[in-house]
Amino acid sequence: MxxxxxxxxxxxxxxxxxxxxxxxxxxxxxxxxxxxxxxxxxxxxxxxxxxxxxxxxxxxxxxxxxxxxxxxxxxxxxxxxxxxxxxxxxxxxxxxxxxxxxxxxxxxxxxxxxxxxxxxxxxxxxxxxxxxxxxxxxxxxxxxxxxxxxxxxxxxxxxxxxxxxxxxxxxxxxxxxxxxxxxxxxxxxxxxxxxxxxxxxxxxxxxxxxxxxxxxxxxxxxxxxxxxxxxxxxxxxxxxxxxxxxxxxxxxxxxxxxxxxxxxxxxxxxxxxxxxxxxxxxxxxxxxxxLDIRLLWSRTVTYVVLTAALVATYVAVVEIVTRLVGPGDGLATSVAATVVVAAAFDPIRVRLQRLVDTLLYGDRGDPVRAVSSVTAQLATGPERPGDVLPAVCQALKLPWAALAVDGDTVGEVGTRRAPQESFPLRHAGRTLGELRVGVRSGQARLAPSDRAVLELMALPIGVALHAEALSAAVQASRQEIVAAREEERRRLRRDLHDGLASVLTGVAFQADAVITLASGGRRDAPRIAALGEDIRGSVTSALDDVRRLINELHPAALHELGLVEAVRRHAQRLTRGDPVPLVIAVVDDDRVTELPAAVEVAAYRILVEALTNVARHSRATHAEVEIRCSEADLVVGVRDDGPPGDEVVWHPGVGLASMRDRAEELGGRLDAAPSPGGGHVLARLPLARAAVSRVVP
The missing domain is CATH 1.20.1070 (Rhopdopsin 7-helix transmembrane proteins)
Incomplete structure (x- = not known):
């Protein structure tokens, strides 16, 4: 209607x-x-x-x-x-x-x-x-x-x-x-x-x-x-x-x-x-x-202003000459005015046309300036090369621009329309993608000057695309290293628990046997007993160290209970009554099953640190732990009902920095800040890359 x-x-x-x-x-x-x-x-x-x-x-x-x-x-x-x-x-x-x-x-x-x-x-x-x-x-x-x-x-x-x-x-x-x-x-x-x-x-x-x-x-x-x-x-x-x-x-x-x-x-x-x-x-x-209405505007405005300027020049010259030499010789006055107008016509036309074309077609008449606008955008450190596309459209007044890599569009701005033209993005002789642009309405194809400018623009964009590919490769390698490290820690924990710990336990039993034999009344029994006591003490100390190392390599609670139950157990320990009550609830979506070791450890450490901060530093009475899992990532977070954000200022310390580092080294991100309802910590950890280098023992 x-x-x-x-x-x-x-x-x-x-x-x-x-x-x-x-x-x-x-x-x-x-x-x-x-x-x-x-x-x-x-x-x-x-x-x-x-x-x-x-x-x-x-x-x-x-x-x-x-x-x-x-x-x-x-x-x-x-x-x-x-x-x-x-x-x-x-x-x-x-x-x-x-x-x-x-x-x-x-x-x-x-x-x-x-x-x-x-x-x-x-x-x-x-x-x-x-x-x-x-x-x-x-x-x-x-x-x-x-x-x-x-x-x-x-x-x-x-x-x-x-x-x-x-x-x-x-x-x-x-x-x-x-x-x-x-x-x-x-x-x-x-x-x-x-x-x-x-x-x-x-x-x-x-x-x-x-x-x-x-x-x-x-x-x-x-x-x-x-x-x-x-x-x-x-x-x-x-x-x-x-x-x-x-x-x-x-x-x-x-x-x-x-x-x-x-x-x-x-x-x-x-x-x-x-x-x-x-x-x-x-x-x-x-x-x-x-028709291309902007082309008509360009020519119309140019020649209207040019005509007005030349008429004004002609009238001014006639008036000046008449005042200087008198009105007697009209032919000389007309000739003088005509010469001045003829001399000024082409310079004025060229400069005026350039100005009008800049207003309607951008900087295609000044390739250096057009390319500089793109490089200046790249110099500000955009997150993706596609972020420079608005500068491309603005520089040449184009209706649409896009970046394509391996046939897939990775960045787009403006309204897509036909016809379109493409420009390869190369680096070191290798084609990395394409810069695609839409032709202005009313035009069948881009002008040669447009193509020349876009070919120049493609050079720095190709370099930026190569840099992004290198950065992605470095990040992927970092994530694979972290994933491999955590999997190796998990394997070492299992080996220490099943191998060395078992051996040391057997030695401890043997020491107990020595002590028992020494208690049989033999002459050198005191010495044997002392030796057995030393053996048992050393083995007990070694077992404590092994258990500590095992827990540091991979938290025991994770190994025994899994992520959700381990966090719930830790939350129960932090729940308190008087003088300042704190109730912690753990909510999950029943989809959190077996996780890559790196993701599981990072999520556990982040949640433990966040809950510890709530218990130590906030005056909250309720806190909620959220654990959600999808095919792409694991989302974990803690929200509390502490004082409003305008009453509390968070000063980033070692804990927040550690949580952010754990998220970023897996290619994820962490958001932690006070809010009107209290405070929140939310981490999103991707699963796909963390599982690339998963070690199967």
């Missing part, structure tokens, strides 16, 4: 066809009116008849196309509204001119009413709404839609009404036409006229309201561009480009007109360029990938 804030409608196809037919009929009526009334071409131009009919016809075609293919998008219906309003004014213009000329008061009144009340809806209501809902047919989301939706729509509607009343209050709607200026013809009052409404504070207020609605439209386009994805940004660039062209065309023609025909008014025909805006909107909605 569409959001209630969406300005979207769904209408049957015949309605769109009917509105297009109405606009076409109005355009044909315009042509017939011109022919029947014999309206001169100059009068048709100066009365805005030509521009109204042209803009209305273009909006009819554009709105019809959008409404037919996207019936739920309000944009098409709003453009059809512009078409009907514009062409309605054009249709009555010849008859208004004739009624004024012949003095037909009744015909003048009704034609003036239609003339002044129709097209203001286009500029005051339909077109601002079209800009606000472009390109998806709904207002922008987020806070703007929640807080400003209805006030904004109310302002736009009020603007439409204000424009109708303002233009209806003008008693001389055809004043730009020769012979229809005030004093030459009687007033042509509309039935909606409120005399004086178009002048003074009211007229100025309506102009401010009109400007505010279009400013709101510009703001929404900026919001859409900043918050939207790649597709939305390209869509927004189409009407913006059309608007820039319209502004430039009107400004240039007006400047030339003021020089060529000073005092003759505004070049009305330049308003035909406004038809480019609905064309841009239609392309953005239906075929936004037709």
């Amino acid at each position: 569409p959001d209630q804030g969406d300005v979207r409608v769904g209408r049957p196809p015949w309605l769109a066809a009917g509105l297009v037919a109405l606009a076409v009929a109005e355009a044909l009526t315009t042509v017939v009116g011109v022919l029947v009334t014999g309206m001169p071409l100059a009068a048709a131009q100066d009365s805005f008849l030509v521009s109204n009919a042209a803009i209305g016809s273009v909006c009819a075609v554009c709105g019809g196309l959008i409404a037919a293919s996207r019936p739920r998008n309000a944009l098409g219906w709003l453009l059809l509204g512009v078409a009907v309003a514009q062409t309605a004014t054009a249709a009555v213009t010849p008859w208004l001119a004739r009624a004024i000329a012949v003095g037909d008061a009744r015909a003048t009144a009704w034609t003036a009413t239609v003339y002044s009340a129709a097209w203001p809806w286009a500029i005051g209501l339909f077109l601002p709404l079209a800009v606000l809902v472009f390109p998806e047919g709904r207002l922008p989301g987020g806070r703007l839609r929640a807080r400003v939706r209805w006030p904004l729509l109310a302002v736009v509607l009020a603007n439409g009404v204000a424009q109708v009343l303002t233009f209806s209050a003008d008693p001389y709607p055809l004043a730009p036409v020769a012979g229809f200026a005030p004093g030459q013809v009687p007033p042509a009052w509309s039935w909606l006229a409120i005399p004086g409404l178009d002048t003074g504070p009211v007229g100025a207020g309506t102009n401010i309201l009109l400007a505010a609605t279009y400013l709101a439209g510009v703001v929404t386009l900026v919001v859409r561009y900043r918050r939207g994805g790649e597709r939305t940004r390209r869509q927004v660039l189409w009407p913006l480009l059309a608007a820039v062209v319209v502004v430039v065309v009107i400004a240039v023609t007006r400047a030339v007109w003021s020089v060529a025909a000073p005092g003759t008014g505004f070049p009305i025909m330049s308003t035909l360029a406004v038809a480019l805006i609905p064309v841009g909107m239609t392309i953005a909605v239906l075929r936004h990938q037709l």
